[in-house]
Amino acid sequence: MAQINHHFQKLKAGYLFPEIARRVNAFADAHADAEVIKMGIGDVTEPLPAAIVQAMHVAVDEMGSRDTFRGYGPEQGYEFLRTAIVEGSYAGMGIAADEVFVSDGSKCDSGNILDIFGIGNRIAITDPVYPVYVDTNVMAGNTGDANAQGKYDGLLYLPVTEENNFVPEIPDQEVDLIYLCYPNNPTGTVVGKEVLQQWVEYARSHGAIILYDAAYEAFITEEGIPHSIYEIEGAHSCAIEFRSFSKNAGFTGTRCGFTVVPKQLMGIDDAGKEVSIHALWNRRQATKFNGVSYPVQAGAAAAYGQQGKAEIAELVAFYLKNAQLLKQGLESLGIRVFGGVNAPYVWLKTPGGASSWEFFDLLLEKTHLVGTPGSGFGAAGEGYFRLSAFNSRANIEESVERLKKFLQ
Amino acid sequence: MAQINHHFQKLKAGYLFPEIARRVNAFADAHADAEVIKMGIGDVTEPLPAAIVQAMHVAVDEMGSRDTFRGYGPEQGYEFLRTAIVEGSYAGMGIAADEVFVSDGSKCDSGNILDIFGIGNRIAITDPVYPVYVDTNVMAGNTGDANAQGKYDGLLYLPVTEENNFVPEIPDQEVDLIYLCYPNNPTGTVVGKEVLQQWVEYARSHGAIILYDAAYEAFITEEGIPHSIYEIEGAHSCAIEFRSFSKNAGFTGTRCGFTVVPKQLMGIDDAGKEVSIHALWNRRQATKFNGVSYPVQAGAAAAYGQQGKAEIAELVAFYLKNAQLLKQGLESLGIRVFGGVNAPYVWLKTPGGASSWEFFDLLLEKTHLVGTPGSGFGAAGEGYFRLSAFNSRANIEESVERLKKFLQ
Numbered sequence: 001m002a003q004i005n006h007h008f009q010k011l012k013a014g015y016l017f018p019e020i021a022r023r024v025n026a027f028a029d030a031h032a033d034a035e036v037i038k039m040g041i042g043d044v045t046e047p048l049p050a051a052i053v054q055a056m057h058v059a060v061d062e063m064g065s066r067d068t069f070r071g072y073g074p075e076q077g078y079e080f081l082r083t084a085i086v087e088g089s090y091a092g093m094g095i096a097a098d099e100v101f102v103s104d105g106s107k108c109d110s111g112n113i114l115d116i117f118g119i120g121n122r123i124a125i126t127d128p129v130y131p132v133y134v135d136t137n138v139m140a141g142n143t144g145d146a147n148a149q150g151k152y153d154g155l156l157y158l159p160v161t162e163e164n165n166f167v168p169e170i171p172d173q174e175v176d177l178i179y180l181c182y183p184n185n186p187t188g189t190v191v192g193k194e195v196l197q198q199w200v201e202y203a204r205s206h207g208a209i210i211l212y213d214a215a216y217e218a219f220i221t222e223e224g225i226p227h228s229i230y231e232i233e234g235a236h237s238c239a240i241e242f243r244s245f246s247k248n249a250g251f252t253g254t255r256c257g258f259t260v261v262p263k264q265l266m267g268i269d270d271a272g273k274e275v276s277i278h279a280l281w282n283r284r285q286a287t288k289f290n291g292v293s294y295p296v297q298a299g300a301a302a303a304y305g306q307q308g309k310a311e312i313a314e315l316v317a318f319y320l321k322n323a324q325l326l327k328q329g330l331e332s333l334g335i336r337v338f339g340g341v342n343a344p345y346v347w348l349k350t351p352g353g354a355s356s357w358e359f360f361d362l363l364l365e366k367t368h369l370v371g372t373p374g375s376g377f378g379a380a381g382e383g384y385f386r387l388s389a390f391n392s393r394a395n396i397e398e399s400v401e402r403l404k405k406f407l408q
Numbered sequence: 409m410a411q412i413n414h415h416f417q418k419l420k421a422g423y424l425f426p427e428i429a430r431r432v433n434a435f436a437d438a439h440a441d442a443e444v445i446k447m448g449i450g451d452v453t454e455p456l457p458a459a460i461v462q463a464m465h466v467a468v469d470e471m472g473s474r475d476t477f478r479g480y481g482p483e484q485g486y487e488f489l490r491t492a493i494v495e496g497s498y499a500g501m502g503i504a505a506d507e508v509f510v511s512d513g514s515k516c517d518s519g520n521i522l523d524i525f526g527i528g529n530r531i532a533i534t535d536p537v538y539p540v541y542v543d544t545n546v547m548a549g550n551t552g553d554a555n556a557q558g559k560y561d562g563l564l565y566l567p568v569t570e571e572n573n574f575v576p577e578i579p580d581q582e583v584d585l586i587y588l589c590y591p592n593n594p595t596g597t598v599v600g601k602e603v604l605q606q607w608v609e610y611a612r613s614h615g616a617i618i619l620y621d622a623a624y625e626a627f628i629t630e631e632g633i634p635h636s637i638y639e640i641e642g643a644h645s646c647a648i649e650f651r652s653f654s655k656n657a658g659f660t661g662t663r664c665g666f667t668v669v670p671k672q673l674m675g676i677d678d679a680g681k682e683v684s685i686h687a688l689w690n691r692r693q694a695t696k697f698n699g700v701s702y703p704v705q706a707g708a709a710a711a712y713g714q715q716g717k718a719e720i721a722e723l724v725a726f727y728l729k730n731a732q733l734l735k736q737g738l739e740s741l742g743i744r745v746f747g748g749v750n751a752p753y754v755w756l757k758t759p760g761g762a763s764s765w766e767f768f769d770l771l772l773e774k775t776h777l778v779g780t781p782g783s784g785f786g787a788a789g790e791g792y793f794r795l796s797a798f799n800s801r802a803n804i805e806e807s808v809e810r811l812k813k814f815l816q
Contacts, residue, residue, distance in 0.1 A: 001615030002584045003526035004675040004683045008691060018694060043479035053472035056703065057465060063662060064461035066800075070661040071451035104512055104663075104698070111696035115547065118411035135695045139523060176410045207409030253478040254471060255701045267412040275412045283416060286426060287543045288519035290512070293663040295464065296701050392474075 007141045012150050016131050016376040017041050020360075027364050037395045037402075040370040042185065042345065042388045044250045045395075046318065048299070049311030052249060055302035059295035073291040076282065077102025077258065081301045085258055088304035089243065093230040099262050099278065101285055102300075104292050106215050106242040106257035110179075111136040113211060113240065113259070115288070116280040117267065121176035126168045127157040128186055128377030128384070130213065133179045149379040159380040160187060162349070166338065167195055170202050178203065180229075181213035183220060186377045186386045187347040188323075188339015190225045196232045203238035207268065209277070210239040215257070218248035218316050220342045236262040240277070247344065247390075248312050249303045256292055256300040319344045322396040323389035329400035333407045344389040347374070351407060359385050367402040415549045420558050424539050424784040425449050428768075435772050445803050445810075448778040450593065450752065450796045452658045453803075454726065456707070457719030460657060463710035467703035481699040484690065485510025485666065489709045493666060496712035497625075497651065501638040507670050507686065509693055510708075512700050514623050514650040514665035518587075519544040521619060521648065521667070523696070524688040525675065529584035534576045535565040536594055536785030536792070538621065541587045557787040567788040568595060570757070574746065575603055578610050586611065588637075589621035591628060594785045594794045595755040596731075596747015598633045604640045611646035615676065617685070618647040623665070626656035626724050628750045644670040648685070655752065655798075656720050657711045664700055664708040727752045730804040731797035737808035741815045752797040755782070759815060767793050775810040 020040045028036060048056075062068035076082070082097040090100075103109045110132055119141050125133050137143055137155065144153025151157060156175055158168035166189040168180075180199060183190050203210050212229040220227055229239045244257035251257075261281045266274040292300075302308045320341075327340035336349040350359040356373030363369050363385075374384030389396065428448045436444060456464075470476035484490070490505040498508075511517045518540055527549050533541050545551055545563065552561025559565060564583055566576035574597040576588075588607060591598050611618050620637040628635055637647045649668040653659035669689045674682040700708075710716045728749075735748035744757040758767040764781030771777050771793075782792030797804065 002617040002675040002685075003529050004677055004685070004688060005524050005526045006678045008524065008688055009677060009683075011691065041480065045474075045477070045479065047474050047477040048468075048471045050472065053468055056468045056471075060456075060461055060464045060468060060703070063456045063464075064458065066453075066455050069453070069455040069658075071453065071658075072449065072660045104701070107698045108696060116413050116416065118413045121411050132695060139692070139695070209410040250477075250479075252480045253699075253702045255698060267410040269412055269417060270414045275417075277410075277412070280412060280416055283419065284547070287540060287547065288516060290515045290663065291661075293512075293701055293704050294661045295468070295703065 005139065007139055010138050010143065010145050010152070011135060012146050016372070019376070020370065020372065023361070024364065024370050034368045036368045036370060037391070037399050038370045039387045039391060039399065040372045042247065042390055043252050044247060044390050045392055046250055046315055048250050048254065049303070049308055049315065051302045051305055051308035051311055052299040056295045056299040059298035063294060070294045073294055073297070075286045075289050075291050077292060078294070078297050081297045084301045084304040090228065090230065090260070093228060094236060095230055095260055095262065099260055101259045101261065101281060102292050102297060103257050103259060103289070104255045105246065106213065106244040106259070107132055109257060109259045110211065110213060110242050112284070112288070113281070114140045114142070115284050116277065117177060122156065122174060123154075124156040124158055124171055124175040124178045126160045126179070126181070127379060128160065128374055128381030129179065130181060130185050131377065151379055157378065157380070160184070160189070161380055162336070162338070167191055170198055174206055176208050178208055178210045179213070180210055181215070183216040183343035184339070185216060186345055186372065186374065186381065188343035188345035189347070190220065190222070190342045192224060193226050193232060196226055196229060200232045200234045200238055204234055208238065209265065209267065210235070212239050212241045214241055215244040216247055216343050217243065218312065219320060219344055221320065222342055225342060230260070237264045237266070240265065245300050245303060248316055249300070250315060251300070254296055254299060256296050319389050322391060322393065325396050325400055326387055326389055329403060333404060335407070340389065346387045346389065348385050348387065350383055350385050353383070356382055356385055367406045369399055369402060413547065415547055418546050418551065418553050418560070419543060420554050424780070427784070428778065428780065431769070432772065432778050442776045444776045444778060445799070445807050446778045447795045447799060447807065448780045450655065450798055451660050452655060452798045453800055454658055454723055456658050456662065457711070457716055457723065459710045459713055459716035459719055460707040464703045464707040467706035471702060478702045481702055481705070483694045483697050483699050485700060486702070486705050489705045492709045492712040498636065498638065498668070501636060502644060503638055503668055503670065507668055509667045509669060509689060510700050510705060511665050511667060511697070512663045513654065514621065514652040514667070515540055517665060517667045518619065518621060518650050520692070520696070521689070522548045522550070523692050524685065525585060530564065530582060531562070532564040532566055532579055532583040532586045534568045534587070534589070535787060536568070536782055536789030537587065538589060538593050539785065559787055565786065565788070568592070568597070569788055570744070570746070575599055578606055582614055584616050586616055586618045587621070588618055589623070591624040591751035592747070593624060594753055594780065594782065594789065596751035596753035597755070598628065598630070598750045600632060601634050601640060604634055604637060608637075608640045608642045608646055612642055616646065617673065617675065618643070620647050620649045622649055623652040624655055624751050625651065626720065627728060627752055629728065630750055633750060638668070645672045645674070648673065653708050653711060656724055657708070658723060659708070662704055662707060664704050727797050730799060730801065733804050733808055734795055734797055737811060741812060743815070748797065754795045754797065756793050756795065758791055758793050761791070764790055764793055775814045777807055777810060
């Protein structure tokens with residue numbers, strides 16, 4: 001009889017965002033006239049930049065003509081895009097085009113990467129954290145069961161809270177895979193080079209691999225904050241980096257991201273022998289993936305053109321201004337706010353000691369605003385709440401007004 | 409230290425098509441003036457139908473305008489496409505729209521599906537077979553090592569050769585997951601309802617699940633050949649079906665496919681309790697996938713419109729005519745040929761008892777034609793050779809000429 005992967009049965013309830021959708025839909029059904037403003041999921045609202053639209057039209061036309069039609073592309077992505085990525089995002093960092101693997105999004109990659117790692121690796125994640133890191137490890141069998149708080153046996157949780165200034169402590173035990181995300185989702189915080197240097201040193205001395213999620217890199221505004229893990233000396237032999245066109249170029253519905261796997265990165269096999277992680281990921285992608293749609297890759301490449309870069313800079317500035325308005329509005333109400341400077345997320349302490357979900361329900365009920373409960377990202381997120389700055393200016397201004405009316 | 413998934417080390421050499429590419433590139437480097445015609449990979453050559461190009465342009469424009477922009481779509485695919493698929497491909501078969509999961513291709517799905525099944529399921533595949541089924545099971549740890557022939561311990565191989573008329577025998581032992589592909593890749597053969605009915609009965613009586621790959625369904629020309637496993641009574645409780653827009657609508661570079669998982673399909677957990685496969689796959693997709701690019705889904709939906717259907721019918725007829733020309737050309741040379749009637753593949757017995765790779769090298773050297781060695785699809789494919797009918801008419805005619813010159 002066909003046996004299921006019983007690890008799926010350890011997963012707690014739904015994935016966070018479907019649960020939010022469920023509550024919002026229930027509220028909307030009961031209050032048909034309420035104008036709900038959604039600041040929960042970090043989904044962009046502004047249209048694709050004109051340079052990208054234009055490039056996609058050209059590519060679609062190419063697909064419609066026998067002379068320029070493209071069938072199967074390289075599973076790893078087209079050379080033109082891999083080269084544009086290296087030149088546009090990794091200049092001077094010693095990354096080669098064939099170390100870049102184009103994909104349909106970094107959510108997929110950050111889940112699929114576990115295919116190439118063995119069961120039994122010890123996993124460290126920050127807490128709170130992007131739920132996909134946790135859930136994909138549960139599915140892969142890298143954890144035990146969850147406790148009442150939603151914490152899984154076998155994962156090392158590194159709390160990031162106001163108390164440690166949102167800087168995770170270097171573990172005093174051995175771990176093998178470490179998930180780091182900067183600018184951070186959900187807290188919107190960043191770390192400097194010294195902090196990342198310590199992680200690289202830890203990883204190198206323990207043979208660990210850092211899975212570095214830089215999906216929000218474009219939102220860094222402050223000098224001296226690293227945009228890539230490969231700005232850190234030694235990272236090429238201990239880190240994989242995930243990036244996305246979702247948040248900077250507005251690709252959440254267009255789907256393109258990429259993963260950088262340096263050739264010098266090694267894991268070990270059962271015999272303790274070093275094995276190229278690049279070769280394994282290449283094999284995984286060649287076998288289980290068939291490349292990204294050509295018009296989408298053409299659009300992504302346009303993000304690195306002169307016009308594309310300028311348009312994306314405008315988009316990013318637009319969302320960052322939203323974040324600033326949210327942050328200032330909340331702070332004027334005496335609420336403690338983090339993030340929102342180098343990231344499109346504002347992370348706030350719930351007022352009056354409300355739990356994250358209590359505040360979610362209250363906010364929805366009283367202001368018709370939807371945010372994300374901090375506890376949905378992990379136990380240490382309890383008492384926090386995330387607001388996304390991905391919205392129209394009018395909605396952000398309206399949200400601030402509603403918050404003021406409700407919380408003042 | 410980060411441990412790799414050691415099952416990857418069991419994989420034999422490269423995946424078949426990269427190996428072919430390697431040999432072809434080496435030949436091309438040494439013979440710069442040779443006009444190589446590639447009939448190896450089953451990759452379409454004709455442009456996207458005009459109805460699809462048009463729909464994609466409209467969708468790209470929608471993405472470029474604030475009012476019609478779409479961010480994250482449903483991980484399972486847009487309602488408009490799921491409904492079009494059900495109405496266009498499953499009318500009267502009792503499949504609901506929410507049983508259809510849209511993806512970026514059936515190669516991905518047929519690999520990823522193993523995420524939801526436990527280790528230890530006994531796997532049956534036909535031999536020869538699409539290599540992705542085998543390699544993804546190796547990666548997942550469902551097999552032992554390969555022997556000198558490339559056969560993996562722990563897989564049940566069901567030979568399909570001229571001797572059994574390319575109809576796999578029902579196993580006399582217990583298996584849990586069964587891969588079937590009709591019209592068949594690589595042999596181009598089909599089976600009737602009675603054969604599939606026997607498989608459904610086997611699966612139902614053993615609690616097994618059939619993974620049914622119908623990527624080439626559009627090429628069926630003969631009456632009475634089932635287009636879907638769900639034409640078979642009882643299949644809804646024992647089969648998953650994979651389909652693709654790659655071969656009918658020319659989407660190999662545009663990327664869209666889908667997987668049908670009926671809600672009544674159950675697997676069992678460690679305690680022997682029934683668990684919904686639909687719920688597991690839904691959870692897998694929601695967690696590790698983020699939906700298909702909106703313009704791509706809009707294009708796929710146009711495949712079901714009146715104009716799209718007519719254009720696709722023309723495309724399919726075009727490739728089938730190619731297949732017929734290849735088949736007739738080869739048969740006129742006294743070569744035994746299978747497939748090519750309900751499929752875009754011609755499967756031939758190598759002349760003179762040559763091994764598959766010997767014939768590959770000889771054909772490349774003497775005629776500058778590239779095909780796929782039958783043994784690359786499995787041990788029972790030894791002595792066979794696949795030619796793909798996906799090509800321009802001129803190339804097919806030229807190929808037949810070259811074959812005649814060489815083999816006559």
